[in-house]
Amino acid sequence: MDGTVLVADDDRTIRTVLTQALTRAGCKVHATSSLTTLMRWVDEGKGDLVISDVMMPDGNGLEMLPRIAQQRPGLPVIVISAQNTIMTAIQAAEAEAFDYLPKPFDLPDLMKRAARALETRRRASAPRSPEPLPEAQEDLPLVGRTPQMQALYRLVARVMNTEIPVLITGESGTGKSLIARAIHDFSDRRMLPFVTAATSDLAGMDGPSEIVSRARGGTILFDEVADLDDAAQGRIVRLLDGFGDNAPRVMATSQGDLTARMEAGAFRQDLFYRLGGVTVKVPTLRERVDDIPLLAEHFLARAERDGLAPRRFTDDAMELIRAYSWPGNVRQLENMVRRLAVTASEELVTRDEVATVLGSQPAVEPLVGGGEGEKLSASVGKHLRRYFDLHGGALPPPGLYARILREMEAPLIEIALDATGGNQAKCADLLGINRNTLRKKITDLDIRVTRRRKLM
Numbered sequence: 001m002d003g004t005v006l007v008a009d010d011d012r013t014i015r016t017v018l019t020q021a022l023t024r025a026g027c028k029v030h031a032t033s034s035l036t037t038l039m040r041w042v043d044e045g046k047g048d049l050v051i052s053d054v055m056m057p058d059g060n061g062l063e064m065l066p067r068i069a070q071q072r073p074g075l076p077v078i079v080i081s082a083q084n085t086i087m088t089a090i091q092a093a094e095a096e097a098f099d100y101l102p103k104p105f106d107l108p109d110l111m112k113r114a115a116r117a118l119e120t121r122r123r124a125s126a127p128r129s130p131e132p133l134p135e136a137q138e139d140l141p142l143v144g145r146t147p148q149m150q151a152l153y154r155l156v157a158r159v160m161n162t163e164i165p166v167l168i169t170g171e172s173g174t175g176k177s178l179i180a181r182a183i184h185d186f187s188d189r190r191m192l193p194f195v196t197a198a199t200s201d202l203a204g205m206d207g208p209s210e211i212v213s214r215a216r217g218g219t220i221l222f223d224e225v226a227d228l229d230d231a232a233q234g235r236i237v238r239l240l241d242g243f244g245d246n247a248p249r250v251m252a253t254s255q256g257d258l259t260a261r262m263e264a265g266a267f268r269q270d271l272f273y274r275l276g277g278v279t280v281k282v283p284t285l286r287e288r289v290d291d292i293p294l295l296a297e298h299f300l301a302r303a304e305r306d307g308l309a310p311r312r313f314t315d316d317a318m319e320l321i322r323a324y325s326w327p328g329n330v331r332q333l334e335n336m337v338r339r340l341a342v343t344a345s346e347e348l349v350t351r352d353e354v355a356t357v358l359g360s361q362p363a364v365e366p367l368v369g370g371g372e373g374e375k376l377s378a379s380v381g382k383h384l385r386r387y388f389d390l391h392g393g394a395l396p397p398p399g400l401y402a403r404i405l406r407e408m409e410a411p412l413i414e415i416a417l418d419a420t421g422g423n424q425a426k427c428a429d430l431l432g433i434n435r436n437t438l439r440k441k442i443t444d445l446d447i448r449v450t451r452r453r454k455l456m
Contacts, residue, residue, distance in 0.1 A: 001111075003048035003118045007031040008038040009080070010057055018051065021111060027118075035059040042068055047075065049117050051110075054081035054088065062088075065095035076117035080105060082145075086153045090186050093157035100157070102150040108450070143298050144291040148283040152179075159278050160187040166251045167258070167275050170282030173329035176253040177223065179282060184219040189249055192218030202232045208239040215248035225275065226256035226267065233268045240274050250275065285326040285333060292322050292333065299334050303341035311341050316351040324358055380408070410445045413438070422451035 005027050007018050015031040022029045030046065032038055035056045041047055050068065052061040065077055076098035081088050083102075092100040098117045101110055144150070159166055160183045168176045177196075184194045195215045201207055211220060222228075222236060240250065252275045261267035285292065296313060304310050313321065326332055336357055340349050343357075384404070413431070420426040424442075428435040442449060 001025045001027050001115050001118055003121070004028040004030065004046060005049045005051060005114065005118075006038055006041050006047040008035060008050070008052040008056065008061065009033065010053065010055075014053075014080075017107065018110075021107060022114065025111060025115075027114075033057065035061060035064060039064060039067065042072055042075070045072070048121050049114060050075065050077040051114065052077060052079060054079060054083055062091050062095055062097075065092075065097060069096055074121065076121050078110070078113060078117060080110075086156060086182060089150070089153035089157045090160070090182075093154075093160075094186070100154060102145060102147075143295055144288055145294060146283075146288040146291050148288050149291060152280065152282065155278075155280055156183055159183065159280070162278075163249065164277035165249075165275050166278050166280055168251065168253045168280045168282060169258070170253075170255070171284050171327075171329055172255050173331035174282040174284060175330055176255075176282055177221070179280060180219075180221050180251045180253060183251065184249070187219075187249070189218050192216055192248075194219045194221070195248075196221045196223055198223070199228060199232055202228075202235045208235055208242075212239070212243075212248065217246040217248055219249040219251060222250070222252040222275070224255060225252045225271070226254045226258055226261055230268065233271050237268065237271050237274065285329045289322055292326075293318055295330060295333055296321060296337055299337040300341060303338055308341045310347055311344055311349050312347060313349045313354070314351060317349055317354045320351050320354050320358070406445065409441065410447065413441060413445065414447055417442075417447070417449055422449050424449065 001022070005022050007015055007022075007029060008031075009015050009018075010033045012033070015033070019029045019031050030041060032041075033056070035052075035058050038050070038052065042050070052064070054061045061079060061081075065079075068075055068077060078099045078101065079088075079092045079097045080101045080103060081092075088102075089100050098120070099113045101113070156179060166180070166183060168179050170176050181194065184190065193215050195211060195218065197211050197220055201211055225233070225236075228236070258267055258272055258276070262269055262272045285295075293313075296318070300311050300313075321333075328335075339357055340353060344350075344353055413427070416427045416430050417424070420430060424438055425435055428438040431438065441447075
């Protein structure tokens with residue numbers, strides 16, 4: 001890399017690590033804990049790239065982005081932040097930040113983004129003027145610090161002002177409709193209607209045209225399209241094909257696997273490709289366990305704002321909440337927290353009280369403990385049956401045993417490596433295999449290993 005980087009962060013450790021890493025990469029670095037100093041450097045014409053925290057002692061880094069764009073058109077800014085809601089990613093995108101990374105961030109990843117920013121700086125033209133965001137919705141329940149949610153935030157920020165259709169997938173209760181609403185509410189169409197089209201709305205000759213009329217160039221959401229019958233799917237295809245000028249934005253949600261349904265002949269191929277311009281997968285709560293305490297605190301605070309008594313979970317109560325499988329995802333967690341906010345006898349909610357409420361939930365298996373193998377076996381069985389069915393009565397090619405084991409082994413090792421930060425010794429111990437065996441499998445399966453260093 002070649003260029004001068006301005007680093008602004010009130011955390012001395014982060015300033016030191018970034019300065020050392022960027023200097024080793026060939027950059028000149030000016031680092032400060034003050035936005036005032038950063039803006040003085042920008043006004044003086046210093047720097048080819050800015051890396052700035054959001055919450056600084058003397059101001060908000062996001063609020064400086066329009067001024068930087070005005071004073072130094074084309075100067076890229078990478079925003080880093082410990083903020084944990086979708087608002088930060090959206091505000092960064094609206095203010096024309098070059099990139100956004102949550103804390104803790106992956107240092108090698110940040111270095112790659114910095115290199116791209118410096119390269120872009122050499123050939124970039126001035127960016128378009130930012131447009132104001134609508135007033136923030138404080139109760140927007142899209143909360144999370146985990147990499148899965150931060151990646152989701154960045155994708156939402158990228159697609160919200162495009163014309164391309166968006167397919168939002170995920171289990172029940174993950175917040176698919178909230179994602180659709182957020183994309184609309186923070187887009188250029190925010191002042192136009194947001195229409196959710198139900199099956200009944202598609203019935204009759206005039207149903208589709210009435211949907212378009214209600215949308216008036218805004219957004220149409222087809223909710224749970226996997227549940228629509230073939231006739232309703234056909235009406236949507238004809239509706240989309242008939243769009244003219246001032247056409248509305250189209251989004252759809254699906255709890256089911258549309259690819260599998262299409263392969264099985266249960267979903268129209270022409271509709272699948274019309275709806276799937278960009279697919280946004282909303283992670284399950286099981287995939288972002290570290291967000292559970294954050295969400296629980298969010299729902300307790302909301303209950304308190306609604307007039308209920310203040311509540312807090314004991315550490316062992318939170319441990320039990322984290323260990324639960326949450327088949328109903330965020331919606332189920334919210335309902336449980338709300339119930340405990342009403343029924344708990346003291347301010348501190350105990351493990352026993354949590355266990356009592358969870359015991360009345362539908363029978364599911366926890367994330368820890370027995371039963372997980374049976375669930376995996378059932379899932380693999382469904383996949384294999386579908387694999388055989390796709391061959392239309394003929395047998396698959398020989399060598400099936402080795403192919404299936406390889407397909408299962410590779411993601412297991414990749415996920416274990418990711419969970420252990422790329423540490424092969426820890427990964428081998430986690431898997432219960434010899435380290436040399438792990439190395440051989442990494443080579444044979446062509447698995448890429450990346451060591452990560454996390455910064456708080």
